[in-house]
Amino acid sequence: MKDAKGHGSDAKDGPAHQAGVAAVGVPTLTADHHAQIARMRASFPYRIAYGALHPTTGEFVASAVTSRRIPNKLAREGWHVWTM
Numbered sequence: 001m002k003d004a005k006g007h008g009s010d011a012k013d014g015p016a017h018q019a020g021v022a023a024v025g026v027p028t029l030t031a032d033h034h035a036q037i038a039r040m041r042a043s044f045p046y047r048i049a050y051g052a053l054h055p056t057t058g059e060f061v062a063s064a065v066t067s068r069r070i071p072n073k074l075a076r077e078g079w080h081v082w083t084m
Contacts, residue, residue: 033053034051036051036062037082039062040064041064044064049064055079061074
């Protein structure tokens with residue numbers, strides 16, 4: 001948040017946000033990956049739908065679980081994880 005003099009930071013001020021791309025080195029979801037997670041969310045509305053992308057192999061996994069145990073485990077192992 002910026003103060004009256006314009007000092008401070010705002011997450012939407014960065015060049016990555018202005019260009020509409022993610023920060024350097026951070027992968028983004030493709031439309032297909034997002035659709036897979038959304039399909040899981042629609043099928044299992046009371047569960048945590050997540051997608052995980054392996055950084056080196058590019059393997060993508062989408063699932064719906066009742067706890068954050070598996071998504072947290074994948075994140076600790078170095079996977080990039082998104083939840084809905």
